[in-house]
Every structure is written in structure tokens, then in C-alpha cells.
Amino acid sequence: MSARSEKIDIVRRIHPQKFALWAAMASMVMFFGAFTSAYIVKQAAGSWLEFPIPNLFYISTAVLLASSITLHLSYRSYIHKNFVNYRNLLLTSLVLGITFVVLQYFGWLELFNMGVDMKVNVSGSFFYLITGAHAAHILGGIAALIVAVIHSRILPLEFKESRRHRFELVLQYWHFVDVLWIYLLIFLLTVK
Secondary structure (H helix, E strand, O other), rough: OOOHHHHHHHHOOOOHHHHHHHHHHHHHHHHHHHHHHHHHHHHHHOOOOOOOHHHOOOOOHHHHHHHHHHHHHHHHHEEEEEEHHHHHHHHHHHHHHHHHHHHHHHHHHHHHHHOOOOOOOHHHHHHHHHHHEOOOOOOOHHHHHHHHHHHHHHOOOOOOOHHHHHHHHHHHHHHHHHHHHHHHHHHHHHHO
């Protein structure tokens, strides 16, 4: 088999839904890359307000990491036909994902109470914009998790390749937004 035909064969093996997800994730990388680039440019213009990031954002990070771990374990449990763990860990992941967004909200409230809002200084606006845009992407993942939880409760408990594939897409997206959040938090901590 030639190198060209091997490349074509690899392309054919990528499921169209997975390719669409990866393309969407690539566009999200560009989206947040644009935000972080604009942040750096605007910061260099001067009159930048420095403020501490509330501890709730660190706690929410730990919660998001835990949700990624439980979701991965749920996926592994589904593959190994351990349906009790699959269901319980999937529900745990959903609860942790919702908890992440709630903690982000309370972190924003704490920032606002510190005097950091969207009107006083552009640095606050950027912080709310970047973290809020990420939270919106998390909400999309939560919607997918809700559908997965419903499927785990109403569909027969059996292994099907089509369900595994759908679950894998949810898992990949969730891991992506998890890694994206870690990047954004590190960015916000180091670029001051």
C-alpha cells in the first residue's frame, strides 16, 4: 500500500461527527486565542487594573478536573460493561460540571464586590469576557452530559458501538474544555 493510499484510508476512518467536533474545537482554540491576544494588546496600552483572582476560581478548577476524571472513568466503565459505575460516575460528572459553573458565578460576584466590574477598567471586562465565554462552552458540554445521563437511565443497559461513539464525543469535548480552562487560568495568572 502506498503512502498516499494509507493517508486516504486514515481519513476515511475518521468518523464525520468526530471530524466535525475536532473542527469545532479548532475554531474554539482560535476564538480564545483571539481573546487572549486582544488581552495582551490592550494590557500593553496601559492603565491596566491589577486584581487578585478569587479563590473560588481555583476551587472550580479542581471541581472541573474531578469532573473530567469521573467522566473518563464512566466511559471506561461503559466500555467494560460495568453499567452501575457508568451511570453513577456519569451523573457525578454532570453534578460536578454544574458545580463548576455555579462556583464561577460566585467567583464573578466576589470580583464584583471587590470593585472589579465591566465599567471601571477594561481588565475586568476582559476577565469576565474570557471566563464567561468559557462558561458558555461548559454549558454546551453540560447539555451533552444531560442527554448522556438521560440515555443512561432510559435506554437498555447494553453495550452498543453507536452509544460508545456518542459517549466518546462527549468525553473528548469535556476534556477539551477542561484543558482550555487550565490554559485560560494560567494565562490570566501569568499575564499581568
